Amino acid sequence: MYADDAMTRSVVDQLFGRLADMGAELNTVGDRGFMPRLADRWEWATDSLSIAFHIDPGARWHDGRPVTARDVAFTYSLYTDPKVGSSVGPLLRSIDSVTARDSATAVVWYKQRSPEQFFDAAFQLIIMPEHLFSSADRASLRTHELATQPVGNGRFRFVRWDKGSTIEIVADTANYRGRPKLDRVIWTIAPDFTAGVTRLLAGEADFYEFLRADNIIEVGKNPSLKTIPYPSLQYGFLTFNLKEAKNRKRPHAIFADREVRRALAMAVDRQKLVESVFGKLALPAIGPVSRALSTADTTLQQIPYDVEGSKRILDSLGWKDTNGDGIREKGRRVLEFGMLVPSSSRSRAQFAVLLQEAFRQVGAKVNVDLLEFTTVGARLKARDFETTLGVWQTDPSPGGVRQTWGIEGSRASDGSNLGSYESRAFDALVDTALTQMDVVKERAYFRRAYQMIIDDAPAIFLYEPRQTAGAHKRIMPANMRADSWWANLADWSIPADQRIDRDRIGLRAPAAP
Amino acid sequence: MGRVLIRRLLQAVVIIYLVATVVFILIHLAPGDPFVYLDNPNVTVEVRAQRSAALGLDRPLPEQYVRYIGRLATGNLGESIFLNRPVATVMREALPNTILLMGTAIILSFGIGVAIGMVQIARRGSHVERALTTGSLFFYSMPDFWLALIVLLVFAYWIPIFPVGGVVDPVMHAYLTPVGRILDRLWHLVLPTVTLTALTAAGIARYQRSALLDVVREDFVRTARAKGATERTVMTRHALRNAVLPVITLLGLSFPALLGGAVFVEKVYSWPGMGLVAVNALATRDYPLVLGCAITGATMVSLGNVLADLLYAVADPRLRNDS
Numbered sequence: 001m002y003a004d005d006a007m008t009r010s011v012v013d014q015l016f017g018r019l020a021d022m023g024a025e026l027n028t029v030g031d032r033g034f035m036p037r038l039a040d041r042w043e044w045a046t047d048s049l050s051i052a053f054h055i056d057p058g059a060r061w062h063d064g065r066p067v068t069a070r071d072v073a074f075t076y077s078l079y080t081d082p083k084v085g086s087s088v089g090p091l092l093r094s095i096d097s098v099t100a101r102d103s104a105t106a107v108v109w110y111k112q113r114s115p116e117q118f119f120d121a122a123f124q125l126i127i128m129p130e131h132l133f134s135s136a137d138r139a140s141l142r143t144h145e146l147a148t149q150p151v152g153n154g155r156f157r158f159v160r161w162d163k164g165s166t167i168e169i170v171a172d173t174a175n176y177r178g179r180p181k182l183d184r185v186i187w188t189i190a191p192d193f194t195a196g197v198t199r200l201l202a203g204e205a206d207f208y209e210f211l212r213a214d215n216i217i218e219v220g221k222n223p224s225l226k227t228i229p230y231p232s233l234q235y236g237f238l239t240f241n242l243k244e245a246k247n248r249k250r251p252h253a254i255f256a257d258r259e260v261r262r263a264l265a266m267a268v269d270r271q272k273l274v275e276s277v278f279g280k281l282a283l284p285a286i287g288p289v290s291r292a293l294s295t296a297d298t299t300l301q302q303i304p305y306d307v308e309g310s311k312r313i314l315d316s317l318g319w320k321d322t323n324g325d326g327i328r329e330k331g332r333r334v335l336e337f338g339m340l341v342p343s344s345s346r347s348r349a350q351f352a353v354l355l356q357e358a359f360r361q362v363g364a365k366v367n368v369d370l371l372e373f374t375t376v377g378a379r380l381k382a383r384d385f386e387t388t389l390g391v392w393q394t395d396p397s398p399g400g401v402r403q404t405w406g407i408e409g410s411r412a413s414d415g416s417n418l419g420s421y422e423s424r425a426f427d428a429l430v431d432t433a434l435t436q437m438d439v440v441k442e443r444a445y446f447r448r449a450y451q452m453i454i455d456d457a458p459a460i461f462l463y464e465p466r467q468t469a470g471a472h473k474r475i476m477p478a479n480m481r482a483d484s485w486w487a488n489l490a491d492w493s494i495p496a497d498q499r500i501d502r503d504r505i506g507l508r509a510p511a512a513p
Numbered sequence: 514m515g516r517v518l519i520r521r522l523l524q525a526v527v528i529i530y531l532v533a534t535v536v537f538i539l540i541h542l543a544p545g546d547p548f549v550y551l552d553n554p555n556v557t558v559e560v561r562a563q564r565s566a567a568l569g570l571d572r573p574l575p576e577q578y579v580r581y582i583g584r585l586a587t588g589n590l591g592e593s594i595f596l597n598r599p600v601a602t603v604m605r606e607a608l609p610n611t612i613l614l615m616g617t618a619i620i621l622s623f624g625i626g627v628a629i630g631m632v633q634i635a636r637r638g639s640h641v642e643r644a645l646t647t648g649s650l651f652f653y654s655m656p657d658f659w660l661a662l663i664v665l666l667v668f669a670y671w672i673p674i675f676p677v678g679g680v681v682d683p684v685m686h687a688y689l690t691p692v693g694r695i696l697d698r699l700w701h702l703v704l705p706t707v708t709l710t711a712l713t714a715a716g717i718a719r720y721q722r723s724a725l726l727d728v729v730r731e732d733f734v735r736t737a738r739a740k741g742a743t744e745r746t747v748m749t750r751h752a753l754r755n756a757v758l759p760v761i762t763l764l765g766l767s768f769p770a771l772l773g774g775a776v777f778v779e780k781v782y783s784w785p786g787m788g789l790v791a792v793n794a795l796a797t798r799d800y801p802l803v804l805g806c807a808i809t810g811a812t813m814v815s816l817g818n819v820l821a822d823l824l825y826a827v828a829d830p831r832l833r834n835d836s
Binding site: 082083085139142143147148160162163164165166168186188189190191192195198199201202203204372373374375377378379414501502505508510511 | 544561596597606673689783
């Protein structure tokens with residue numbers, strides 16, 4: 001409910017179940033590919049305005065009480081209560097109400113039919129125990145005792161949380177979905193990236209979910225470790241702010257012009273830049289979408305790399321170097337702009353330098369502002385930037401593109417459309433795609449929307465990282481999904497003959513402190 | 514003595530109040546807010562506003578300040594925005610780790626620093642003195658974070674005889690015997706303590722050497738030698754007692770420096786103490802937690818200085834009588 005970051009979600013998803021889970025294809029339209037979880041089956045109403053979820057009779061909370069339909073209805077009421085302030089609440093707009101037909105049947109009622117209505121109920125709701133939370137003050141759930149001592153229904157049970165240090169879970173041996181192959185999983189919290197990698201390299205950690213290029217070489221040299229590539233839903237981009245930072249009502253003197261943006265995009269050899277920064281650990285982005293998303297299309301036409309073409313376009317638009325200093329001008333405006341970059345991201349800092357050089361070649365001067373993460377966040381929120389290097393980790397639902405590139409995201413004071421790109425045609429295409437019950441039609445509309453945004457170039461879509469995890473060789477992971485590498489953690493294993501001391505603790509409880 | 518102590522403690526209260534006020538203003542002036550880290554496209558304006566109101570951050574800054582100081586006067590440090598827990602609880606968990614690390618480092622660094630200073634004076638002009646002088650200068654001039662990283666790299670990775678970080682083994686500690694747990698804790702204490710001790714002892718050694726150099730030329734030292742006292746007795750009973758006063762001053766002054774050093778050392782060694790909490794709180798703009806760290810730090814420094822005053826009185830009978 002409050003799992004706003006990946007680390008928290010990776011733990012919560014082991015302890016709590018959903019009604020159903022997405023398949024590897026990450027389809028969010030209809031129920032195709034969804035696998036039974038707390039609900040062992042479901043039935044659509046003939047008008048598709050309600051779905052009845054039948055709770056698996058074997059599903060139990062870790063305190064032994066059965067999971068019931070009332071828990072589902074209660075969970076929906078929690079998520080949508082403004083007092084609770086859950087970030088998932090707004091994603092449940094399509095749902096009208098949830099009722100318990102009987103103790104084993106929860107019925108989700110919808111305001112209208114929509115392609116992702118099943119996804120909204122089955123995937124977004126993480127079911128909470130009514131019998132433990134019903135009397136809790138909803139305004140202070142974040143500090144409720146059960147927030148630090150959760151009682152779930154997942155394949156692992158909570159054991160302990162040493163604040164700022166470790167979180168430990170242990171196999172729920174009587175779970176209705178079967179006993180996990182691992183006895184115990186412990187998350188250890190490192191204060192920064194380097195400390196985390198060092199723990200892996202020193203053998204104190206068995207798995208680290210994200211390695212950088214130089215770490216991969218180190219891991220490769222270590223005979224007891226291995227690397228595990230897996231897909232991601234991230235893409236990195238350079239956004240142009242289409243409005244003046246000082247006066248948001250005015251269009252930006254440089255970037256409001258679509259042709260200038262396209263010309264600047266033509267100056268960037270994305271393939272070469274991506275290889276320079278990431279080696280083989282990333283691919284040039286295909287648009288505002290990761291290749292792992294169900295609506296991705298690798299045949300989208302990209303703006304070509306053409307430095308001479310870029311110069312010709314800028315010349316034709318009146319941007320010329322009249323004083324011979326290598327920087328173009330148009331009237332009194334110099335083709336010079338700032339680039340806001342968080343210093344916490346080494347790859348983005350590298351991209352900033354390479355982009356600076358790429359733009360210099362076509363007569364544009366870039367001033368890089370390398371600032372700490374929180375300061376960058378504040379400037380972005382205030383839209384106080386000209387260009388910025390950003391990364392979006394998208395939701396499995398392709399509809400997220402509306403929040404990051406749609407008009408609503410531009411005009412809301414806290415919207416995620418940072419560059420204020422506003423295209424009614426783009427929004428219409430996305431909206432149409434999101435109402436298609438037919439997957440083929442949905443993808444066709446999304447393709448047109450993606451192509452439109454690439455052509456309009458409100459951003460240069462730079463890279464799509466291929467995530468690489470580092471792990472001890474004895475760790476055998478199961479399928480690592482793009483949206484959540486941890487989704488199948490209960491099916492990871494360690495062969496019996498390769499176990500070391502810490503694998504042999506078994507299921508016993510820790511000694512009293 | 515009691516009156517001096519009470520005066521010092523009252524001064525400490527004023528200092529803590531001033532620190533709380535200055536930090537309150539500075540942290541609110543810094544760009545960003547506690548919600549930057551929570552930003553994702555799904556956190557709506559309404560959700561953000563609701564969270565902001567729940568934390569009182571929607572109030573005018575002067576009102577927030579008055580409320581905060583009012584709460585502080587009753588000993589309430591507020592709730593951490595990012596950790597969703599009372600700041601006092603976070604401090605209670607982090608402070609023992611920092612005190613353990615700092616306390617061990619202070620004891621060791623003063624013991625080693627004073628001893629090195631004495632050896633340098635006792636062996637004036639020898640290779641030993643030159644080696645110790647060079648060594649202490651080397652560590653004194655070394656950036657704390659760099660030394661921490663190098664020690665970590667050498668002794669936890671290249672020659673993996675010590676753990677890379679943490680207070681205890683995160684997996685095995687809970688399953689060890691009581692003796693095993695103590696040993697595990699000590700094992701994890703070695704590298705951060707060695708780093709902090711090396712950095713601090715070097716400065717103390719140089720200070721002690723200089724103080725002893727002045728004292729050994731005094732008449733009373735010559736008299737002690739003339740009376741036939743051994744060199745060891747001259748140094749420990751006569752010279753050191755007089756030369757230790759400036760080092761006690763240094764002890765009081767070293768608290769802020771050690772706290773500062775602990776920030777880097779705790780970060781490098783993942784030591785969940787005050788330094789690490791402060792760094793994370795600053796990065797996430799967790800206002801109550803930043804203030805809690807500043808107040809706790811100011812309290813520690815103030816108490817450190819009171820302790821130095823007490824030690825002064827113990828070491829110098831004249832001060833005791835004056836009081």
